[in-house]
Amino acid sequence: MSSPTDTAHGGTPRAPAPYMNPYLAGIGLGLVLLASYLAMGRGLGASGAFSSACAVVVGAVAPAHAAGNSFWQDYLQAGVGHPLKEWLVFEVLGVLAGGFLSGVIARRVRSVVEKGPRISTGGRFALALVGGALMGIGAKLARGCTSGQALSGGAVLSAGSWAFMLMVFAGAYGAAWFLRRQWR
Amino acid sequence: MNLPLFKFGAFGDEASLLVAFLIGIGFGFFLEQAGFGSARKLTGQFYFQDMAVFRVMFTAIVTALLGLFYLGWAGVVDLSMVYVSNTYLVPQIVGGLLLGVGFTIGGYCPGTSVVALATGKLDALVFVAGIFLGILAIGMAWPGLEGFASSTDLGRLTLPEVLHLPFGAVVFLVVLMALGGFWGAGALERRFADRDPADRGEEPS
Structure with missing residues (x-):
């Protein structure tokens, strides 16, 4: 599950490819x-x-x-x-x-834990669990998530999907200040 | 041609599962290519440091929307057979807010967490466990929540109907909005680029 990325010992660099x-x-x-x-x-x-x-x-x-x-x-x-x-x-x-x-x-x-530089692995896991649970609850209330409502419903101009999409961004930006020490 | 194929009986239920798997491969491939298997890349959106979520999402919406619009106009696809889920306005507003807060707290949404899991992110495994806990909680509480979740049912409602504009005019407005957003995204990134940029898949330090 891991590939070497250090080039300290010479050899071919195996750094991850840039994103598309x-x-x-x-x-x-x-x-x-x-x-x-x-x-x-x-x-x-x-x-x-x-x-x-x-x-x-x-x-x-x-x-x-x-x-x-x-x-x-x-x-x-x-x-x-x-x-x-x-x-x-x-x-x-x-x-x-x-x-x-x-x-x-x-x-x-x-195999890696994705987290900001200031948070412990345990702290990251706790927030991932809470965030996932909120996602599960929110997605069931809204009858879909970012894929089913925002993306798919957005592309067929569903009114509820567009309202949902605006609220996802509103909720995410609204929470960002409080969570800044987790990510930045 | 009679599109959507499945609605015109081109293949059956069993074959539709294979189609689902193939479409899923494409979905997962482009999500991962975009960098959406990384929680730090995704949440960069909410700190105006990496607006990839907005760019990818609105490019995808505009691409599919223009495709459906022109193919519908040409009579290739019967748009009345394309599924548009009903609008339940208040539950969708509340659900969207919860999901947005959960996005910043947890770092993923359900689809991107699957891609993160596929590329070995252990925090995505915990996030997926959280999704299951959330669904378990809402499923058990459903008898008390069903009334709210089914409230403000506006049926199959689309933006052209809400705005009293022709389909093509709304498509044009969405394209304009996306282009304006792409320009604004770059401006915001330059303004907020004071701190560390989102990683490119390296191990977080």
Whole structure:
């Protein structure tokens, strides 16, 4: 999972490749989104796949609770014969594969904790857990996340998606000052 | 041609899962190429130091929007069969704010956390665990939240309907807004470039 990046002992430099130009990456992403609309009539997503996986676990561990709860039932009744044989689950498995493929090509696959210079690893993990939980809650209330609502809904001019997108930026910028010591 | 293919029965449910996987590969590839497997790169957006999130996102929106607009205009794709999720205004405003705060706290969003996980970020693994905890909490609390989550249902509502403008006019406005935003993003970066720039994938020190 790691590649040497130090060149102190000579040899070929193996530094990670620079990131793609953001406009080129955006065009690539936009064409993938367009392909999804043209092939399927639907856009991209992410949080729905997490919900499907969560619902399957809840259904196995607490079947009585899951049976009486419309949130879990919606996900348990989806899919092609099984709740995990579901479109977004397969799409997110593809995201995992595509991200890995790109990371290998660019020599960016390595086991590391991404954090700012001023925060401990434990502190970073605690904030990652809290941030992830807020994401999960927010994405379910909004019926989608940055992929399903902001990006996909944005491209078909959904009014709710645009309201959602503005609020994501508002919330993120509003929290940035308080979190500046984590990142900068 | 009859597009969207799936809606016209070009392939079935089982094959659609393969299509999902292939589309996901493209999605993940470009997210990672853009640098979105890095929480420090992503959060640079919220400190005006690296506006890549805005640039990539709005370039993608404009690309897909122009594609759908022109292909719809040419009669190649039936836009009435393209899924537009219903607007639930207040839950989407509240959900968006929570998600935005979570973005700055956690450093990723759900899609980018998958790409970060794929490239070995351990903090992304914790973030994904957090997503599961959040979904578990809201799922268990759903009977009490369902009323709120289903409130202000405005149906399938689009910006041209809200603004009482033709589709093409709104497409033009979105393109103008994006171009203005790209210009502004560069100006903001130059103004806030006093501190360390976002990393290029090196190990954070």
